[in-house]
Amino acid sequence: MVVDLLGMSAASIASAVRRKEVSPVEVAEAFLGRIRAFDGRVRALLFVDEEGVLRRARELEARVARGEAEGLLLGVPVVVKDNICTKGIPTTCGSRILEGWRPPYDATVVEMLLAEGALIVGKANMDEFAMGSSTEYSAFGPTRNPHDLARVPGGSSGGSAAAVASLFCPISLGSDTGGSIRQPAAFCGVYGLKPTYGVVSRYGLVAFASSLDQIGPFARFAEDLCLAMRAIGREDPRDSTSIRRGRPRFDGLSPRPLKGLRVGLVREISDFRLDEAVESALEGAIRRLEGEGASFVEVSLPHLEHALPCYYIVAPAEASSNLARYDGVRYGPSADAPSVEDLFRTVRGRGFGAEVKRRIMIGTFVLSSGYYDAYYLTAQKARTLVASDFDRAFSACDLILMPTSPTLPFRFGERTSDPISMYLSDVFTIPVNLAGICGLSFNAGYSGEGLPVGLQLIGGWGRDDLLLEVALSLEELFGVPRPAPLGGELS
């Protein structure tokens, strides 16, 4: 029984718990055992709340026995990224500056998960303040790709993606500012959804770039991605950017027939160099979808190449402002300093890592007097162009298919010496955040050496439901992604 639990979908676990075929304590122990056995190698988690999970599992068990337990995620273990606030549980954002900090409240998404009966198992590793594409910028050491421990899991939500691929939990949450859910989902061979801006509450998500940040789920089964969105894709009065009118609905989603679906292929993709495995996965997917009756149209995103420089002005600008609060007064370790200014400088100089400092400096620069128009204002206009490209494209197609990232998971250290080569990993995901629309990464197969290859589906504003319904059909076509080959596999 225990071995089977690990490979089950969240939906099956929740219904087995509801029918009393398995107890929440058994579920918790199975996944905690898996984490104990393998996280020493993968290092997906910064904190495992063993005591809290077992206590909550026992409470749930008592409620199930009394017939009082309800919830979409009854007894389902969930891991959340370490920039999502969990009351009384360490939340570091992968940064020394928040080491030891325990939030006084739960993020709205955490409240929603708990209300649906989920077990919050632990907190996932990430690049510091979500700035990075490999988890190599975590102050607590990188997470390894469970499909090949010598390679990165992607980032910044690398821990969340690796946790699902390693069967530490069937569902995890990450955040995506420029690709931080979709790129690690591709690298670890699982599903990852970046919802439309405003579909999921950001209350309790530690802010990086507020106009781009969005929380979303990872899962190995498409139905679990739908389940997670049913739980967290709800309006929140505590987030002023939470969509109140025209929200996508997540109940009653069913596989969408691919016949008649108009899929856009982006002409400008040919301007970028793709790994051979990525290119052939894209071609293979086109053939398979065509076989199912989908039709393909060429669409143009003329400002695709401008999205990356635009993003690296807008996101650091917002970050330089958002990270001003880590000052040794409100947050952070304290220090002895003769003045407040010295306290700020010292605490921030010691507490932030190199990439975070780099982005704060860039953000300060592009917003500083004399440079604002040339950089920030120009980037904000370019952002309008990137968004209108998508508007035009979606007048000719229902969704867009393109690679999630141009390459396969890379090796540790390969890109840390040249920050721009790291940034290029997100060249196909960033435009989606700039436009505020939704994107989903799914596993489209494996390279010759067994590395997962992900492809991205992009939907228009609020078409998250369409992406999920198509994902349900794609799973019938491509199969459920393999768990990572860590040993002790499922029978």
Place this chain on the structure above:
Amino acid sequence: MDLEGIRHLAELSRLSLSEEEMEALREHFERIMGYFARLSTLDLEGVEPFYGFGEEATPTREDEVASWPDRDLFLEGLPRREGDFVRVPRIVREV
């Protein structure tokens, strides 16, 4: 961007940086600004800057005062405090 420029930005950013860090940042700024230059080829005549996503989807609500339920837990998270006060280095000085 020269080292003086980097020093000035570090001051504005309230970051104490070592000489090595500043040198590394100077090199990075050179590369990233070259990259930003790609935007200068765009024709932005008449293009409105981005100001946020559709307000029709996110109408404002009534602003209601609510009390914070866990005052003590919040205070516990502060770096330095004295009772219910946040402790900082001296700000006001005699002249």
